[in-house]
Amino acid sequence: MINLIQNEMLKIVRRKKMVYVGLIIAILVALFTYAQFKELERTKEKFGNVDWRTTLQQQIIDTQNRLTSSGISDEWKNQLQLRVQQQQYYLDHNINPMEPGAPTFMRNFAQHSITLFLPLMVMIVAADLVSSEIGTGTVKLLLTRPVKRWKILMSKYLALILSVSIIILMFGILSYLISGFVFGYNGWSAPILTGFNIEAGELNTNTVQLIPQWEYLLMEFSLVWFVAVLVGTITFLISVLVKSTPVGMGIMLAALISGAILSNMVSSWESAKYLFMINLDLTGYLAGTAPPIEGMSLGFSMVVLTVWGIAALIISFLVFINQDIY
Structure with a gap:
């Protein structure tokens, strides 16, 4: 099995996929770092060198002014109201939510x-x-070896898990190194509030906890890794079912984009909470944002994603083991 995994990783490396992924991440991190830097400059030009409390108070005022607009939907208005309540909670407890x-x-x-x-x-x-x-047709060469089909597919899946872990690691390291060049590398011990609950459209702060940022990041990146593995598993299933790679990528891309759109539109469609793409935003539960559908929680979303992942994996093996390859 180890030799099979090494073989699969060599294939990924030779195709330079990880290099391309790393370059894309680095470019986007640099772009977002520059955008955030320009936003900070704009804020300084507008308000001067004020402390974070004054800036946060102004953000609350701006959001409250937006709430008076008649052109926003009720769902977006609820989101803004919850944001104001959270920002006010940070102010009341003298905690900077955007420690530089x-x-x-x-x-x-x-x-x-x-x-x-x-x-x-x-x-x-x-x-x-x-x-x-x-x-x-290169898979025929693998099948001619005295190795069972399930071992071949398992080696590919384990190589995928390893690749996903490398991607998340690159994401974290590049984000830290590139943004730190502009904003500095401090802030690991900055206090962060988590545990906000949304009940009946209202913010519940009874379970709020104060933790250092490094602990929050550890939880956040664990959830990011979990989602990445789930998406990789479903994409792996599509790769088994569909022989054309562009078609498979198109199917998965359509699912991800539709999930991003539906998350803002499905509050009244309760059954949609069982779709995997509606449950991808696990970090939102840590930050205290309202779920797409009332009643959803971190535990619920993780269970739904786990069921999707296990089902995708089972179907992948059943199809690959029993299909005719010619």
């Missing part, structure tokens, strides 16, 4: 990347692990 530094950038960038950007990076590696070899 690379760790804070990592926290925010991971939170905004978990539903689309990182899944797309995983898809680059997972989309053709099986389909490309079936399409070109």
Whole structure:
């Protein structure tokens, strides 16, 4: 099995996929770092060199002004109201939610990347692990060896897990190094509030806890890794079912984009909470954002994603073991 995994990793390395993924991550991190830097400059020009409390108070005022607009939906208005309540909670407890530094950038960038950007990076590696070899016929060479089919597929899946772990590691390291060049590398011990609960559209702060940022990042990146593995597993299934890699990537891309759209539109469609793409934003539960559908929780979403992952893995093995390859 170890030799098979090494063989699969060599294939991934030779195709330079990890290099391309690393370059894409580095470029986007640099772009977002520059955008955040320009935003900070704009804030200084607008308000001067004020402390974080004044800036946060102004953000609350701006959000409250937006709430008076008649052009926003009720769902978005509820989101804004919850944001104001959270910001006010930070003010009342004298905690800066945006402590400057690379760790804070990592926290925010991971939170905004978990539903689309990182899944797309995983898809680059997972989309053709099986389909490309079936399409070109190279999988026949593997099947001529005295190795059972399930071992061949398992080696590919374990190589995928290893690749996903490397992608998440690159994401964290590049985010820290590049953003730290601009914002500094301090902030690991900055206090972060977590445990906000949304009950009946209201913010519940009874379970809020104060933890250091390094601990928050550890939990956040664990959830990011979990989502990345789940997306990789489903993409792996599509790679087994569909011989054409572009078609497989198109199917997965459509699912991810539809999930990003539906998350803002499905509050009244309760059954949608069982779709895997609606449950990808696990870091939102840590940050205290309202779930797409009332009643969803971190535990619920993790169970739903786990069921999808196990089902995808079982179907992948059943199909690969029993299909005719010619």
